[in-house]
Amino acid sequence: MALVMLKKTDGVATLTLTRPEAMNALSQALRAEFCSAVSEVASDTNIHALIVTGAGDRAFTAGLDLKELGESGLGPANDQSPATNPIFALTNLSIPVIGAVNGVAITGGFELALACDIRIASTNARFADTHARVGITPGWGLSQKLSRIIGLSRACELSFTGQFLDAQTACDWGLVNRVFEPDQLMHEAQALANDMTTIDRDFLATYKKLIMDGYDRSFGDAMALENEISSAHNAGVSMDEVEKRRLAIIERGRKLKR
Numbered sequence: 001m002a003l004v005m006l007k008k009t010d011g012v013a014t015l016t017l018t019r020p021e022a023m024n025a026l027s028q029a030l031r032a033e034f035c036s037a038v039s040e041v042a043s044d045t046n047i048h049a050l051i052v053t054g055a056g057d058r059a060f061t062a063g064l065d066l067k068e069l070g071e072s073g074l075g076p077a078n079d080q081s082p083a084t085n086p087i088f089a090l091t092n093l094s095i096p097v098i099g100a101v102n103g104v105a106i107t108g109g110f111e112l113a114l115a116c117d118i119r120i121a122s123t124n125a126r127f128a129d130t131h132a133r134v135g136i137t138p139g140w141g142l143s144q145k146l147s148r149i150i151g152l153s154r155a156c157e158l159s160f161t162g163q164f165l166d167a168q169t170a171c172d173w174g175l176v177n178r179v180f181e182p183d184q185l186m187h188e189a190q191a192l193a194n195d196m197t198t199i200d201r202d203f204l205a206t207y208k209k210l211i212m213d214g215y216d217r218s219f220g221d222a223m224a225l226e227n228e229i230s231s232a233h234n235a236g237v238s239m240d241e242v243e244k245r246r247l248a249i250i251e252r253g254r255k256l257k258r
Contacts, residue, residue: 001018002018002033003017003018003019003027003029003030003033003034004016004017004018004030004033004034004037005018005055006037006040006041008044008046008047009190010194010197011046011047011048011049011194011197012047012048012049012050012051012190012193012194012196012197013041013044013047013049013050013051014050014051014052014053014186014189014190015034015037015038015041015050015051015052015053016052016053016054016055017030017034017052017053017054017055017060017061018055019055020054020055020056020058020059022062022065023058023059023061023062023103023104023106024054024055024056024059024060024061024062024109025061025062025063025064025065025066026061026063026064026065026086026108026109026112027065027068028065028068028076031076031084031085031086032084034086034089035082035083035084035085035086035089038050038082038086038089038090038093039083039089041093041095042092042093042094042095045201047095048095048096048193048196048197048199048201048204049095049096049097049098049193049196049197049204050090050093050095050096050097050098050193051097051098051099051100051186051189051190051193052090052097052098052099052100052112052116053099053100053101053102053185053186053189054102054103056102056103057102057103057122057124057182058103058104058124059102059103059104059105059106059109060099060101060102060103060104060105060109060112060113060125061105061106061108061109061112062104062106062107062109063106063107063108063109063110063111063112064076064107064108066134078139079139080139080140085140086112086115087108087111087112087114087115087140087141088115088140090112090115090116091115094205094208094209095201095204095205095208096117096118096193096196096204096208097115097116097117097118098116098117098118098119098120098189098192098193099112099113099115099116099118099119099120100120100121100122100185100186100189101113101119101120101121101122101125101127101167101176102121102122102124102125102182102185103122103124103125103126104125104126104127104128104164105125105126105127105128106127106128106130107128107129107130107131107134107142108140110127110128110129110142110146111138111140111141111142111145113127114141114142114145114146114149115140115141117208118177118192119175119176119177120176120177120178120179120180120185120188120189120192121167121170121171121176121178121179121180121185122167122179122180122181122182122185123167123168123179123180123181123182124167124182125166125167125170125176125179126164126165126166126167127158127164127165127170127175128158128162128163128164128165129142129146129158129159129162130162131159132159132160132161132162133162142159143159146158146159148215149174149175150173150174150175151173154173167179206229206233210225210226210229213225214226
């Protein structure tokens with residue numbers, strides 16, 4: 001039985017973890033299937049955006065399968081290969097990734113959510129960093145990403161206690177963009193992804209790389225990077241193209257008002 005399901009519809013791929021009986025825990029087999037699916041998405045030039053979610057309404061994913069780790073050792077906790085680690089597979093993906101967090105996202109599952117470019121959540125979603133309670137330090141980015149998203153003090157509170165963060169508070173803190181009822185989550189994720197399909201795919205990839213590369217630098221270095229990339233890119237854009245797109249933006253605005 002497959003442990004992930006990949007669906008492609010009108011330029012959008014949806015990757016669902018399908019191990020609900022085990023809280024969608026990231027077993028070795030599931031991680032391998034997930035990374036293979038991401039690789040397939042990366043090679044498909046018809047796909048403009050990827051949605052990642054979990055099966056059922058209990059769990060996005062509970063993280064690494066601790067029972068399996070107890071038998072095989074802690075190597076996977078520090079694996080950074082995009083061929084075997086879902087977090088780094090997503091990080092290397094050039095198209096936008098939307099995390100539709102349908103239930104609990106715990107430890108490694110929290111890190112999978114953080115690997116998504118945009119996060120929306122169901123009212124069932126809850127987030128927890130239990131690394132300290134398990135006695136394993138993060139190896140997939142949580143210790144650095146979380147504080148940059150919600151602030152140092154809030155990140156320390158979550159990581160030093162292992163407490164759960166509910167969906168609405170996660171939204172208030174900027175961890176997720178919006179919260180929806182469970183039966184609306186995937187509809188809203190699909191609508192968001194569909195909107196992205198109306199943007200040129202290569203341009204999306206360029207813009208995503210600019211944002212992510214700049215985010216990893218100091219503000220001054222990031223501004224210099226923007227100027228470098230922008231100068232090179234914009235030099236190849238004609239005024240006719242700008243005018244055509246300006247008119248399209250006006251028309252889109254009119255349709256949205258109806």
